[in-house]
Amino acid sequence: MQHHHSVDASGVFSGPQGGDLRAMLASHENVLAALQVDLSADLRFAPGWVVVTAERVLAWNPGGTAWREWPLAAGLALRLQDHGGVGTLELHAPDSRLALWRFTLANHAQALRLVQRFEQAVARSLTAGAAQEEAEEPTCPLCHAPLPPDTEECPACARAQPPQTSTWVLLRLWRFARPYRKQLATGFGLTLASTAATLVPPYLTIPLMDDILIPFQNGQKIEPGLVLLYLGGLLLSALAAWGLSWARTYILALVSERIGADLRTTTYEHLLRLSLDYFGGKRTGDLMARIGSETDRINVFLSLHALDFVTDVLMICMTAAILFSINPWLALVTLVPLPFIGWMIHIVRDRLRTGFEKIDRVWSEVTNVLADTIPGIRVVKAFAQEKREAQRFRDANQHNLEVNDKLNKTWSLFTPTVSLLTEIGLLVVWAFGIWLVSHSQITVGVLTAFIAYIGRFYGRLDSMSRIVSVTQKAAAGAKRIFDILDHVSNVPDPVQPVKLPRVEGAIQMRNVGFRYGSRAVIKHLDLDIRPGEMIGLVGHSGSGKSTLVNLISRFYDVSDGSIQVDGVDIRRFAVADYRRHIGLVLQEPFLFFGTIAENIAYGKPDATREEIIAAARAAHAHEFILRLQHGYDSLVGERGQGLSGGERQRISIARALLIDPRILILDEATSAVDTETEKEIQRALDNLVQGRTTIAIAHRLSTLRKADRLVVMDRGEVVEVGPHDALMEKQGAYWRLYEAQARRAEEDAQAAGVIIDSSLMHSAHPAGNS
DSSP: OOOOOOBOHHHHOOSHHHHHHHHHSOTTOOEEEEEEEEEOTTSOEEEEEEEEESSEEEEEOTTOSSOEEEEOOTTOEEEEEEETTEEEEEEEETTEEEEEEEEEGGGHHHHHHHHHHHHHHHHHHHHHSSOOOOOOOOBOTTTOOBOOTTOSSOTTTTTTSOOOOOGGGGGGGHHHHGGGHHHHHHHHHHHHHHHHHHTHHHHHHHHIIIIIIHHHHTTOOOOHHHHHHHHHHHHHHHHHHHHHHHHHHHHHHHHHHHHHHHHHHHHHHHHHHSOHHHHHTSOHHHHHHIIIIIHHHHHHIIIIIHHHHHHHHHHHHHHHHHHHHHOHHHHHHHTTTHHHHHHHHHHHHHHHHHHHHHHHHHHHHHHHHHHHHTTTHHHHHHTTOHHHHHHHHHHHHHHHHHHHHHHHHHHHHHHHHHHHHHHHHHHHHHHHHHHHHHTTSSOHHHHHHHHHHHHHHHHHHHHHHHHHHHHHHHHHHHHHHHHHHTOOOSSOOOSSOBOOSOOOOOEEEEEEEEEETTEEEEEEEEEEEOTTOEEEEEOSTTSSHHHHHHHHTTSSOOSEEEEEETTEEGGGBOHHHHHTTEEEEOSSOOOOSEEHHHHHTTTOTTOOHHHHHHHHHHTTOHHHHHHSTTGGGOEEOGGGTTSOHHHHHHHHHHHHHHTOOSEEEEESTTTTSOHHHHHHHHHHHHHHHTTSEEEEEOSSGGGGTTOSEEEEEETTEEEEEEOHHHHHHHTSHHHHHHHHHHHHHHHHHHHHHHHHHHHHHHHHSOTTTO
16 A cells, blocks of 8 residues: 655644634545645735645635635646746636636745646546555655656756757757758768768678689689779779768758858847846846857757768668678678667667756856856955855856766766677677578678678667767757747737837827736826926836836836827837837946947947037037047947946937937936036936937936926826926925935935044044044
């Protein structure tokens, strides 16, 4: 009888529903798994439970008043999915949905375990007809959930990992190979011809042995013409094999390089088209590894290993045909090890596949440490965290080493075993061949040719077994590439976009709502902005200001309602066409590695030097640029290293000015600089906002006095709208914000005065006179 692990209800639940559950459970009934659901049907936070026992599913819905139950039966199914940070669990009967629960992804591991235990319980109830106690099973060291049979990996802890890769994913690369099908067909023909040429020499050894060498040993004369004929045939076949092999390798190498280049370009272009939320959940190092090392791995597979594999298959098939034509019984003996090798390849393939996927994920951890540390090296050094980062890299590298060592145990045993089987096969052929020669059923020449062919046959078989690891590596890499290519942007282009020749700048927001996962960030927002009007967005941190400008820029799409520009929903415009009319100046300006002129002209690469200088003058950047050693041709370090924060900000303003946008968004453009620099930037912004619809977020409310209207936001809603003076007279939310900021400024000034007075006192009273 199996013994199963159980969860005691008293140890899992708390609150009134826990007591109710214990009363409902029968004396023999154990809780197999439980999931705490924490979202109601309308996505508000509320506690609830879903419980699986050996006999039924029980649920306490968020906000509910009693437990519900469904007995386990054939056709009952639990379906789990997640979208936008919210997990959904559905209970289905064959013809209907019985219940639905929602939860945050923090509980996803519990949900995976619940579904797994549910499926096990249904299977047991169908086969045994009664509940059985859970067997003692190996558990995950991290979450202590039982592990599925025949695996060392916990599906709950690996929920963020991609599903197992099938080798068939490599067939999807045909999409990139199709443009080169003529070259591929030529390469295949050359492969066929070169393989056939390499099979000629062993066949010529039969007459060399039987017609020349063995008769010579028996006292007959050698015919020089016949010897020259056979030797000439050997030389010609060798030259033909060399020439054909060179041509096919060169052609297929060129094709594979182009397929690899197309794959990299397509992946990168698709990545650029994805919406911002995709990048929010990905590490830079991981994406770099996918586009770089994974495409290189696929390229090497296509240019070398796939070619070798095709050659091996052709060689084995053609050799087998020749062997059967020479002597069928000896050929059958030759194939004895083949089923054993095939069985080993089948067994090892799955382990290699999962192992190489794990290696890819672990290697991305190493590259992620580099991608984090190198751009942030200033912060690392400022906080003296070199040892800590070195330890992070050492740990990631050690993890990578351990995973590789584990896989190498399997691979190191597999390859010598295949070699041993091929050697045994050769030994069997020798033994059977000698027996046939002794019974005059074949000649020594036939046996010699057989041994030569079998050496090639088993050599190719051994080579094919070795390609298993390379194929699984390439399949794992292809899967990671297609994970990017299969991802659809959450900000799609319309099928028939509306043309946008000119924008006036009128913006209308109607009942706009937006959610980050289950959290509503913008709710029921209505706002009209007139063309050329300057709007100041103010509110506490987290009130939704930056989210609103992201929606206007269409970095994200609204969850509810609509945003219209000049009366047209912005979702009807082509994304790139729409964004050409938007200028963005961020709190932290990003500059690319390159010259000052290239950074200013980033949004308009064909701009003339006169246009670049005019934009820089308007941004009050011309003077400091001329003070640099090479002026506009001075190189900017990565992310703008070598320039001050104010200088970087003025270059970003010049960049926005150059494209002459109709809608301008300023996101805390002056918050990270000193007062003097702020005045310079403010003068540049005054030039920038003229004649444009401007939406400005400012840390200092005093910088928004020139705004036509101020929009006060609180918890994702607009609470006040109006000019500065009118809102101050109203003494509402804006007045409270302004007064609080004024008091804080006054306190800071007083604190600074105390420090100055203190320093003056110390200077006036030297230590000797105190």
